[in-house]
Amino acid sequence: MFAIFERLVEPFPDERPKSPPAALWPFIWFYARPVWPFLAVIGFLSGLIAVVEVSLFGFLGQIVDWLNGLDRATFLETQGWTLVGMAAIVLFLLPGATFLNGLFQFQALFGNFPMRFRWIVHNWLLDQSLAFFQDEFAGRVATKMMQTALALRETITKVIDVMLYVSVYFGGVLVLVSSADWRMALPFLGWLGLYVLLLRFFVPRLMRVAERQADARALMTGRIVDAYANIGTVKLFAHTRREAAYSREAMRSFLDPVYGQARLINGFMVSLTLLNALLLSTVGALGIALWLNELLSIGAIAIAIGLVLRLNGMSHWVMWEVSALFENIGTIRDGAATFSQPVALVDRPEARDLVVAKGEVRFESIGFGYAGAKPHRGAGPVVEGFSLAIRPGEKVGLVGRSGAGKTTLLNLLLRFYDVQSGRILIDGQDIAGVTQASLRAEIGMVTQDTALLHRTIRENILYGRPDADEAALRRAVERAEASGFVEALVDQKGRSGLDAEVGERGVKLSGGQRQRIAIARIILKDAPILLLDEATSALDSEVEAAIQENLYQLMEGKTVIAIAHRLSTIARLDRLVVMDRGRIVEEGPHEALLARGGLYAQLWHRQVGGFIDAGGPGFAEDAAKAAE
Numbered sequence: 001m002f003a004i005f006e007r008l009v010e011p012f013p014d015e016r017p018k019s020p021p022a023a024l025w026p027f028i029w030f031y032a033r034p035v036w037p038f039l040a041v042i043g044f045l046s047g048l049i050a051v052v053e054v055s056l057f058g059f060l061g062q063i064v065d066w067l068n069g070l071d072r073a074t075f076l077e078t079q080g081w082t083l084v085g086m087a088a089i090v091l092f093l094l095p096g097a098t099f100l101n102g103l104f105q106f107q108a109l110f111g112n113f114p115m116r117f118r119w120i121v122h123n124w125l126l127d128q129s130l131a132f133f134q135d136e137f138a139g140r141v142a143t144k145m146m147q148t149a150l151a152l153r154e155t156i157t158k159v160i161d162v163m164l165y166v167s168v169y170f171g172g173v174l175v176l177v178s179s180a181d182w183r184m185a186l187p188f189l190g191w192l193g194l195y196v197l198l199l200r201f202f203v204p205r206l207m208r209v210a211e212r213q214a215d216a217r218a219l220m221t222g223r224i225v226d227a228y229a230n231i232g233t234v235k236l237f238a239h240t241r242r243e244a245a246y247s248r249e250a251m252r253s254f255l256d257p258v259y260g261q262a263r264l265i266n267g268f269m270v271s272l273t274l275l276n277a278l279l280l281s282t283v284g285a286l287g288i289a290l291w292l293n294e295l296l297s298i299g300a301i302a303i304a305i306g307l308v309l310r311l312n313g314m315s316h317w318v319m320w321e322v323s324a325l326f327e328n329i330g331t332i333r334d335g336a337a338t339f340s341q342p343v344a345l346v347d348r349p350e351a352r353d354l355v356v357a358k359g360e361v362r363f364e365s366i367g368f369g370y371a372g373a374k375p376h377r378g379a380g381p382v383v384e385g386f387s388l389a390i391r392p393g394e395k396v397g398l399v400g401r402s403g404a405g406k407t408t409l410l411n412l413l414l415r416f417y418d419v420q421s422g423r424i425l426i427d428g429q430d431i432a433g434v435t436q437a438s439l440r441a442e443i444g445m446v447t448q449d450t451a452l453l454h455r456t457i458r459e460n461i462l463y464g465r466p467d468a469d470e471a472a473l474r475r476a477v478e479r480a481e482a483s484g485f486v487e488a489l490v491d492q493k494g495r496s497g498l499d500a501e502v503g504e505r506g507v508k509l510s511g512g513q514r515q516r517i518a519i520a521r522i523i524l525k526d527a528p529i530l531l532l533d534e535a536t537s538a539l540d541s542e543v544e545a546a547i548q549e550n551l552y553q554l555m556e557g558k559t560v561i562a563i564a565h566r567l568s569t570i571a572r573l574d575r576l577v578v579m580d581r582g583r584i585v586e587e588g589p590h591e592a593l594l595a596r597g598g599l600y601a602q603l604w605h606r607q608v609g610g611f612i613d614a615g616g617p618g619f620a621e622d623a624a625k626a627a628e
Helices: 002-006 024-069 072-110 112-126 130-134 138-180 182-229 231-236 240-292 298-339 406-413 436-441 457-462 470-479 483-488 511-525 541-555 590-596 599-605 619-627
Strands: 361-369 381-390 395-399 421-426 443-446 529-533 559-563 575-580 583-588
Touching: 002 072, 024 072, 024 112, 024 138, 024 298, 072 112, 072 138, 112 138, 138 182, 138 298, 182 231, 182 240, 182 298, 231 240, 240 298, 361 406, 381 406, 381 421, 381 583, 395 406, 406 529, 406 559, 436 443, 443 511, 457 470, 457 511, 470 483, 470 511, 511 541, 529 541, 575 590, 575 599, 583 590, 583 599, 590 599
Parallel strands: 395 559, 395 575, 443 529, 529 559
Antiparallel strands: 361 381, 361 421, 575 583
């Protein structure tokens, strides 16, 4: 039976995720709409349970009057079937409704609903641009996703289970006490008015402090995770105490709204206790006064006093539930501000898959600056009026100082950002009109900053081509000169070789080992267009020399764009394109550029240990003169 209800809600829907509205209740409804029939059933059952529980107090009053006025000898004969009916309600209807309510609330929704939210948001986040994650702590985003999922579930269930239940229950209370004497309803109505005023005063304040608390919690978690993720850098600079102080600052900021929340709750509890005491005193005094005047029965007084005591406990319960409700609402508001952002880079509705037959790449009058990108990074123009044609199968090296725009061109080719003017063509197809997935499937790239997934060596390499067989996998490892250290790897669980885990971002491997795993991955992918951004920068000279030969073999038949500050690594390419401030200032083969004596020759001669010198005073002027 449990399994049937657990399968009612699909936690992993297939539909493409969309950006929800940013407003609170539309945001909640966006995720609640698919499960609204189950929420309606829960609401109906909660109302039914409330009516049954109120009716029990009415039956209690009847029993008191019966025992006070009926003859013992004929009691069971006259009231026996009524007692049997109430016993059936108590023993079967109430437990049955509660059990059924629990099946829908706990089996169908409790686990599935927040998991459904996480799945949808996770897929939406995976579609976000690189710039989105550059502007956010990864830990902060993950924490918001987890918090918002639970807050959504709690908000929806509390609105139904608390608000609906209490509304029906209190309505039944008024009907029940007024049926004995209308004046008995007056203290309850007065209590309700004052209770609503208390809620109107405290709840908005609790909501605001909860929203600040949720944001402070996410910031605190983000700082802590940031320190753990970069623990090597922290220890390298001996800044463990500095990081502790940095985290303590966020923890201290988190405590401020916590203290504020505690003060509000304390004030709410004291006020509510006084209000409940006033209700009990008023109902008791009024009931005795009406009884003295023979206007009210003993059973009616028992009903009223019993309901007051029930409301006393319920009002505290409602207080905590409403506080939790608005704390969750604050969390949802904080999450909605992040998760309602539209995806910056989307495929056009008519986008087609890219088809690469030759591998020709053309940049036509490209203009781009990060300050104008969406989302932006606050920088000025990087490339302007840039044009470059790369023939099918041609190997081109991009040369220039840091900030010349080399890596930006590769990011634009991969469509991590959209160009602001001009266009980029691959085999005559504008990359803005093809799907991003098909574009990146046809391009292989090795970067200087290689980050591996916290998985096994095998899984990391197969990321290049998941359907590759074992033989192809091992060939890629050998060609990347990685077989030696891979076979010697053993992780903390005793798994070895290709089945050893590499740690978060590949932290268990050296920079050179991570680089070779990345090269093996790109060898296995075997894409027709190859991008190399300082692909061998982390390798020592001996290993680099061995890998270079395999890389040149890998380049055969591919269109290649390579960036390297160590110019000797790209000197053998077909053509070198020298960039300065986003423009091409020279191009040609290595020997021709050296003979020309221009900017490339300046860069070549200024290298120390194989790297481009950043240049001392007068370097820019010398380079400019050489370019002329």
